[in-house]
Amino acid sequence: xxxxxxxxxxxxxxxxxxxxxxxxxxxxxxxxxxxxxxxxxxxxxxxxxxxxxxxxxxxxxxxxxxxxxxxxxxxxxxxxxxxxxxxxxxxxxxxxxxxxxxxxxxxxxxxxxxxxxxxxxxxxxxxxxxxxxxxxxxxxxxxxxxxxxxxxxxxxxxxxxxxxxxxxxxxxxxxxxxxxxxxxxxxxxxxxxxxxxxxxxxxxxxxxxxxxxxxxxxxxxxxxxxxxxxxxxxxxxxxxxxxxxxxxxxxxxxx
Amino acid sequence: xxxxxxxxxxxxxxxxxxxxxxxxxxxxxxxxxxxxxxxxxxxxxxxxxxxxxxxxxxxxxxxxxxxxxxxxxxxxxxxxxxxxxxxxxxxxxxxxxxxxxxxxxxxxxxxxxxxxxxxxxxxxxxxxxxxxxxxxxxxxxxxxxxxxxxxxxxxxxxxxxxx
Numbered sequence: 312x313x314x315x316x317x318x319x320x321x322x323x324x325x326x327x328x329x330x331x332x333x334x335x336x337x338x339x340x341x342x343x344x345x346x347x348x349x350x351x352x353x354x355x356x357x358x359x360x361x362x363x364x365x366x367x368x369x370x371x372x373x374x375x376x377x378x379x380x381x382x383x384x385x386x387x388x389x390x391x392x393x394x395x396x397x398x399x400x401x402x403x404x405x406x407x408x409x410x411x412x413x414x415x416x417x418x419x420x421x422x423x424x425x426x427x428x429x430x431x432x433x434x435x436x437x438x439x440x441x442x443x444x445x446x447x448x449x450x451x452x453x454x455x456x457x458x459x460x461x462x463x464x465x466x467x468x469x470x471x472x473x474x475x476x477x478x479x480x481x482x483x484x485x486x487x488x489x490x491x492x493x494x495x496x497x498x499x500x501x502x503x504x505x506x507x508x509x510x511x512x513x514x515x516x517x518x519x520x521x522x523x524x525x526x527x528x529x530x531x532x533x534x535x536x537x538x539x540x541x542x543x544x545x546x547x548x549x550x551x552x553x554x555x556x557x558x559x560x561x562x563x564x565x566x
Numbered sequence: 567x568x569x570x571x572x573x574x575x576x577x578x579x580x581x582x583x584x585x586x587x588x589x590x591x592x593x594x595x596x597x598x599x600x601x602x603x604x605x606x607x608x609x610x611x612x613x614x615x616x617x618x619x620x621x622x623x624x625x626x627x628x629x630x631x632x633x634x635x636x637x638x639x640x641x642x643x644x645x646x647x648x649x650x651x652x653x654x655x656x657x658x659x660x661x662x663x664x665x666x667x668x669x670x671x672x673x674x675x676x677x678x679x680x681x682x683x684x685x686x687x688x689x690x691x692x693x694x695x696x697x698x699x700x701x702x703x704x705x706x707x708x709x710x711x712x713x714x715x716x717x718x719x720x721x722x723x724x725x726x727x728x729x
Contacts, residue, residue: 347677351673351674351676470681471680471681471684474681474683475620476682477681479620482616483612483613483616486615486616487608487609487612487613489612490608490609490611490612491605491608493608494604494605494608498604498608499604500604500605501601504601504602505605522677522678526675526677526678527675527678529638529675529678530637530675530678530679530681530682532678536674
């Protein structure tokens with residue numbers, strides 16, 4: 312297909328809109344509660360559950376790479392699964408392999424920095440508006456994976472090490488996100504830097520929110536349980552994805 | 567001919583371009599540093615405000631010192647008391663069935679309890695695992711079931727000591 316060169320190239324990932332952040336936040340909330348549910352109730356143990364869900368994620372990413380443009384269902388399916396797998400992997404490293412949260416936080420920070428360095432070195436840009444080749448898309452998803460793992464580790468570190476509980480943890484990360492938003496809108500914070508920082512920080516914010524909804528009254532939660540919380544958020548995500556598919560919101564040509 | 571012409575222009579221009587490029591890199595590095603410091607500042611301000619507030623009004627210090635208790639565990643203890651009396655009668659199948667309620671409640675509360683005190687949670691969790699293992703043996707041994715349930719009860723009464 313030599314004429315494909317002349318066709319307009321689509322950006323394979325969505326524009327960053329209000330709905331983008333809304334659905335991202337719901338995806339991480341759901342990722343946290345769904346990972347808890349699967350880890351406890353599937354009865355396979357954390358390691359087998361992690362491997363199983365990683366397998367499902369690989370299939371979802373295969374679909375996503377085949378689209379060659381932004382298609383809401385496949386993109387957000389991959390994000391939801393990365394959220395679940397990222398949580399399971401971090402839990403597994405901490406619970407089963409006894410790796411301290413401080414170590415996982417540092418390791419994932421270095422891995423994320425290395426991903427950005429390689430991405431910039433090979434593509435000369437970190438723009439999320441020009442993801443139109445397989446290699447750029449691979450860097451994009453690798454960065455997403457590490458932001459989820461880092462967000463999980465950093466959030467758990469703050470909550471457990473400093474004994475903050477999910478309410479206080481949620482407030483803390485919410486304040487950081489507000490501060491970075493002010494920086495982006497009023498103080499000239501770089502769009503790409505701001506995007507990735509907020510992308511990391513929404514992970515612990517959403518996770519705290521998920522724990523708050525699902526945990527028992529006795530511990531300050533709303534006692535919805537992991538199933539109801541997960542199903543509630545999955546339905547809301549599905550509704551917004553359907554809306555996005557109809558309105559074509561978030562689609563753009565690669566710049 | 568055009569190639570040669572083009573080449574000569576490049577060779578004339580290149581030193582100049584090099585200087586421009588150095589300036590360009592320098593400017594980029596400077597703006598990168600500025601951006602990094604701005605981001606650091608934007609994160610540090612809410613963290614400082616939050617820490618100040620927590621230190622003044624919050625309950626974080628007790629938890630950080632590692633002596634925060636796991637709170638009220640009476641509901642869990644009541645189940646284990648039940649399991650003990652059933653096991654004492656020798657009905658290990660019923661005892662195993664009843665301890666599943668404990669297992670479920672314990673799993674559901676894991677996140678909260680671990681947030682309260684990770685070490686204490688670990689002590690009780692180890693004792694619970696041992697009791698479950700004994701009750702789920704292909705032929706549960708009454709003596710070891712009794713012993714591991716007693717250890718679990720001790721842990722629930724005082725999670726600070728290792729089982």
